Amino acid sequence: GAVVSQHPSWVICKSGTSVKIECRSLDFQATTMFWYRQFPKKSLMLMATSNEGSKATYEQGVEKDKFLINHASLTLSTLTVTSAHPEDSSFYICSARPPRGGAQYFGPGTRLLVL
Amino acid sequence: GENVEQHPSTLSVQEGDSAVIKCTYSDSASNYFPWYKQELGKGPQLIIDIRSNVGEKKDQRIAVTLNKTAKHFSLHITETQPEDSAVYFCAASYSNQFYFGTGTSLTVIP
Numbered sequence: 723g724a725v726v727s728q729h730p731s732w733v734i735c736k737s738g739t740s741v742k743i744e745c746r747s748l749d750f751q752a753t754t755m756f757w758y759r760q761f762p763k764k765s766l767m768l769m770a771t772s773n774e775g776s777k778a779t780y781e782q783g784v785e786k787d788k789f790l791i792n793h794a795s796l797t798l799s800t801l802t803v804t805s806a807h808p809e810d811s812s813f814y815i816c817s818a819r820p821p822r823g824g825a826q827y828f829g830p831g832t833r834l835l836v837l
Numbered sequence: 838g839e840n841v842e843q844h845p846s847t848l849s850v851q852e853g854d855s856a857v858i859k860c861t862y863s864d865s866a867s868n869y870f871p872w873y874k875q876e877l878g879k880g881p882q883l884i885i886d887i888r889s890n891v892g893e894k895k896d897q898r899i900a901v902t903l904n905k906t907a908k909h910f911s912l913h914i915t916e917t918q919p920e921d922s923a924v925y926f927c928a929a930s931y932s933n934q935f936y937f938g939t940g941t942s943l944t945v946i947p
Contacts, residue, residue, distance in 0.1 A: 724883075726880075728880075754933055763942075764939075764940075765938065765939045765940050766937050768935075771933065815881070817880075823869075824869065824871075824886065825871045825883045826935060827883065828880035828881045828882070828883075829880050830879055830880045831878070831879065831880045
């Protein structure tokens with residue numbers, strides 16, 4: 723149990739385009755989902771926390787107009803990187819937390835390369 | 838806010854030996870401590886966790902110990918195998934807040 727999927731796993735796009743990443747909790751409902759960014763050989767950097775049906779809470783320094791987060795249902799959250807630029811290239815990972823609390827369960831990650 | 842420190846940053850052990858990774862935290866309100874294993878190019882996987890009302894938890898070759906007074910917790914892997922090679926992250930949590938350590942890259946040498 724506690725499986726989280728992400729789609730796509732890989733995306734290559736041109737500078738200026740927008741990219742949407744989907745995060746789904748497959749076998750549990752997640753009232754809270756988290757979005758992280760990870761640079762090579764670095765720890766997880768929390769970008770935002772999203773609660774179903776409400777606006778996401780962004781960490782300091784993360785542009786909310788650049789990284790749009792939607793948590794429309796208890797099993798789906800999306801991250802849209804708008805007008806992507808090469809510096810947005812990174813590994814993006816989502817996680818979901820069941821209502822009972824406890825651990826976050828991570829998705830497999832999405833590697834974004836902006837040319 | 839919470840501050841989690843993790844040591845060592847890299848660790849190499851011979852196959853069959855034990856590996857120990859240590860984390861300290863600063864906020865006594867933290868009450869939940871998960872450990873994650875991340876293989877290259879993948880998302881972190883929960884391997885074991887412990888709550889603040891427990892001092893030790895074991896799952897086969899993996900164990901976690903927690904010292905609330907000293908605010909530190911440790912991951913112990915016994916009889917290490919090459920497939921244990923990965924990056925391990927500790928975390929301290931309170932409510933919906935999670936604070937991650939900087940990671941330990943473990944290499945198990947066959």
